[in-house]
Amino acid sequence: MVSFEPSDEQKLIRDTVAAFAREQVRPQARPSDESGEIPSALVQQGWELGLTQALVPEEFGGTGEAHSAITSVLLIEELAWADLSIACHLLAPRLVVIPVVEAGTEAQRRAILPRYATTNFTAGTAAVVEPRWDFDLASLAVKALPRNGNFVLQGRKCFVPLAAEAEHILVFAQLGDSGEVGAFLVERGTPGLRVVEREKNMGLKGLATYEVEFDQCTVPADQRLGGPEGCDVNRLLNLQRVALAAAAVGVARASFEYARDYAKERKAFGVYIAQKQAIAFMLAEMAIEIDAARLLTWEAAWKLDRGEDATREAVLAKQYAANMALMVADRGVQILGGHGYIRDHLVELFLRNARGFATFEGLLTA
Amino acid sequence: MIDFELPPQVKQARDMVHMVAENMMRPISREYDEREHEKPWDFLNAMWEASKATNPVSFGGGGKKDPSAPSVRNLQTVVSIEELSWGDAGLYLSIPNPGLGGAAVAAAGTPEQRERFLARFRSGPPKWGAMAITEPHCGSDTAAITTTAVRDGDHWVLNGTKIFVTSGKMAAQESDGFVVVWATVDKSAGRAGIKAFVVERGTPGMTVVKVEDKMGIRASDTAMIVFEDCRIPLDNILGSPEVKQSTEGFKGAMATFDATRPAVAASAIGIGRAALDFVREELEKHGIKIRYGVSRNKLTAIERDFMDMEANLHAARLLTWRAAWLMDQGRHNNLEASMAKAKAGLAVTQVTQKAVELLGPLGYSRKYLLEKWMRDAKINDIFEGTQQINLLIVARRILGYSSKELN
Secondary structure: OOEOOOOHHHHHHHHHHHHHHHHHHHHHHHHHHHHOOOOHHHHHHHHOOOOOHHHOOHHHOOOOOOOOHHHHHHHHHHHHHHOHHHHHHHHOOHHHHHHHHHHOOHHHHHHHHHHHOOOOOOOOEEEOOOOOOOOOOOOOOOEEEEEOOEEEEEEEEEEEEOOOOOOEEEEEEEEOOOOOEEEEEEEOOOOOEEEEEEOOOOOOOOOOEEEEEEEEEEEEHHHEOOOOOOOOHHHHHHHHHHHHHHHHHHHHHHHHHHHHHHHOOOEEOOEEHHHOHHHHHHHHHHHHHHHHHHHHHHHHHHHHHOOOOOHHHHHHHHHHHHHHHHHHHHHHHHHHOHHHHOOOOOHHHHHHHHHHHHOOOOOOOO | OOEOOOOHHHHHHHHHHHHHHHHHHHHHHHHHHHOOOOOOHHHHHHHHHHHHHHOOOOOOOOOOOOOOOOOOHHHHHHHHHHHHHHHHHHHHHHOOOOHHHHHHHHHHOOHHHHHHHHHHHHOOOOOOEEEEOOEOOEOOOHHHOOOEEEEEOOEEEEEEEEEEEEOHHHHHHHOOOEEEEEEEOOHHHHHHHEEEEEEEOOOOOEEEEEEOOOOOOOOOOEEEEEEEEEEEEHHHEEOOOOOOOOOHHHHHHHHHHHHHHHHHHHHHHHHHHHHHHHHHHHHHHOOOOOOOOOOHHHOOHHHHHHHHHHHHHHHHHHHHHHHHHHHHOOOOOHHHHHHHHHHHHHHHHHHHHHHHHHHOHHHHOOOOOHHHHHHHHHHHHOOOOOHHHHHHHHHHHHHOOOOOOOO
16 A cells, blocks of 8 residues: 555654754764764764664564664665764664674574674674776675685775774675675684775765775685575665665755755845745755655665565666765755855765765665 | 555556557557547547546545545556556547546535536536636736636626647537636736636637647647637636635635646656657567666666666656655645656656667657657646746745745
8 A cells, every 4th residue: 555654663763863863963974074083972872772783683682673674764864864974884783783684594693693782882894895997796806715615705895884893794795706696794803804994085084984805814604694505685785775875865855955944045136045946946856856766765675675676676766866866965065156165064075975876885774 | 654555456447547558549549649630539439438437526635534444546546647648648638538627626616516517527428628727928827817707797708818728629619518717807916816717618709719739649639719708607616706805716726736737747657658668678679688786887878778767757656656645645745746747747758758869760760659759748848837837836835935935
């Protein structure tokens, strides 16, 4: 039965996260972009919302809420609205927890999940993107080669959030030359795993992302997510795609709202610039496109929650949302004119972040 | 609970309508594009017989009365219209029904007026209703309407010229229908002076002087109607005749757009889907399948274009469903209806024009229907409020501005 209304429970979660995002995260957006640091007190506060622990089953110390991609995209939009860097930092542990909850073997769940049901923030992450222009999820350059009952990881990843402090990195790699993708739970400190250096990016400057190198990095076969047979990696990638689509919607909405409010205060030729069609029509198109991308995202998430293959929907939603966010964020800057270019205002930050969505994979998961 | 699953009865209706589109509309689609101004009577009669029993006598915002059994009427309407327009948008527009005029009567008429004007659509031979707003010198700027309605004893006397009246000839002349005419009772009052009047077919003084030759939707007639001392009964006015008292008649008629804009959006999406289906079929004939899971930097230009078109159109579809769903919930949807219309009209224009480009000679040749769909598509970016008028409505809503503050 078609409905565009989140459940009461989802609204409650969304509104709680939205209040935190507005009051705690947004004021830190600019300082973190300038300093490259996110205060640990804020991270801890975000952790105490319980967004990660909620997904850990009660037997492992969490509260055992059912995982829902729809709920995820709702809260991701709110956090990304406040600041994309901080959103990615706060939600990074879910890059390990959600795949393990969804696809982990009993032993993997038992070994890993309790470590994310702690009172203090515990970092986890995923390694998906590779530092090559022709990076392709369908043919990864990082290889996992079977050897003596283990897997040996070889190659380089980039854009790995919090890699230096993560307890686990979920590494996506091609199984030999098979074209098949596997996901591997690599523990911190595993020999052959080298966190190279913190990256310097155009945007996303508050988030610590790293290049990571695997050199003869041996991973026991039972660390393959889902066990020796693996799991539905495509589903995991689709969960990441809808998460990024939701984040793009959040960033776009941030820029739209900022520009809308500015246009209603700035006067030119005796009227507010929002009263000029040139500005008003830009804002109207931004609002329409934001809603359009959000609905595509919701539908893909809904399909994933039904356990169906949503590759087409997730890919289209992510692509659409990425383009949309860039268009909207660019107009956000444009509407502020010269002021939009000055770092006193946030719209330039939103634009630098929005540009990344065409590149980002695996920074978030729904 | 967020859900995108169509209810069973909507799916059923969709599948039935799709058969009509495929078996009755597609086969005559080209013929009635070429034979403009001729009517496919077999089709029209068949559609009338199939649908007259369910012609609505009230319209739009009906909303849900019983929360345990929410209405899906508007959702079903947009889903069905998408199928009909997938078949042929011009033929869809020519189907006998109360039309926009009927929508205005249903939204702004008294119970007595609804009975008097709408009951006829449930029986007898095919009938059409039409709405006449646009004039040669003004379209969206309805406050500039110069057609006058002057009270003379027991009658209103209408004088003026109306253009772009969809199914106007069928409603005014060829069937036992009516035309809802917007006219001013007091030019100095501006918008408050604009009222809607129902003119019965064949009323002396109402003359169809021209049926337009158009770029597309040629199966649908678009009439120019002249009113010359056209006398109608006093109680054929929709809403109050008082100028100062209220603008409810005007507002009532405007409110019909909240119901009809999602319908236009749905029609746009149907045309766009027809074009996309055709492109996909042609590509598949040559062994090209769209590779959704592959990175964008490895896709061909055609794959990229196709995926963008597909997402664009589907985004418009979801906005349209949302606007219809809100109406089914009995909720206000003025913003969402205009969003859907603005988006869908533009999306179908872009998608069909791109499709013609992608298929080259197959797109441009009249041997195939794609060029027709491109011509048909463009009207959706224009009628029922141009893209720009709908953007203006969206802008006012999101900025909280009145029409005085943002114009």
